[in-house]
Amino acid sequence: MPTNSIASxxxxxxxxxxxxxxxxxxxxxAMLEEKAGQPLRVERTFEGYRLLTLQQKQQLGxxxxxxxRPLLAWIREVQLxxxxxxxxxxxxxxxxxxxxxxxxxxxxxxxxxxxxxxxFKRRRTVPNQRFVRQTSEGWQRQTRYDWYGRLLLISxxxxxxxxxxxx
Ligand SMILES: C=C(O[C@@H]1C=C(C(=O)O)C=C[C@H]1O)C(=O)O
Numbered sequence: 001m002p003t004n005s006i007a008s009x010x011x012x013x014x015x016x017x018x019x020x021x022x023x024x025x026x027x028x029x030a031m032l033e034e035k036a037g038q039p040l041r042v043e044r045t046f047e048g049y050r051l052l053t054l055q056q057k058q059q060l061g062x063x064x065x066x067x068x069r070p071l072l073a074w075i076r077e078v079q080l081x082x083x084x085x086x087x088x089x090x091x092x093x094x095x096x097x098x099x100x101x102x103x104x105x106x107x108x109x110x111x112x113x114x115x116x117x118x119x120f121k122r123r124r125t126v127p128n129q130r131f132v133r134q135t136s137e138g139w140q141r142q143t144r145y146d147w148y149g150r151l152l153l154i155s156x157x158x159x160x161x162x163x164x165x166x167x
Contacts, residue, residue, distance in 0.1 A: 014139045022132045022141045025125045029116030036082030042112045046077040060153050074108050086161035099150035
């Protein structure tokens with residue numbers, strides 16, 4: 001096998017120290033707090049309603065004519081800090097309006113509370129489908145959660161500071 005194809009395979013795989021994080025079930029908040037040895041700090045960079053892009057609708061698993069209809073969702077974008085002055089994870093959460101019914105409405109009033117405190121309050125894991133990809137900011141896991149019948153899409157990108165953290 002020519003060496004350049006080995007190099008191309010190597011760049012398409014995440015670093016070994018990230019694999020367990022990219023594939024982990026359960027709350028990432030809980031895992032990050034254990035690694036940091038302190039509560040997670042959540043800095044919100046955006047929270048509000050947005051019309052979803054075609055790619056976001058596809059990532060939510062929509063198909064057929066649903067992809068052509070405008071879909072409004074509540075979007076939350078945050079940076080998660082462990083015990084470093086640089087963020088460890090950048091996260092975007094997409095809540096279709098149909099998912100924000102009943103006790104899920106509190107997902108719009110989280111402020112600095114990590115979503116994980118709500119999502120995993122009563123259960124260690126939540127049914128989900130997981131996708132992993134490399135982005136320009138870092139390796140990203142995308143999780144489509146079925147939380148009590150409500151669809152949520154949460155993307156978490158592991159930033160350079162996470163990899164260089166010595167805890
Ligand atoms: C979904 C979880 O919550 C974390 C907290 C987030 C937030 O507060 O916006 C976003 C993504 C997660 O990393 C989790 O703990 O797994």
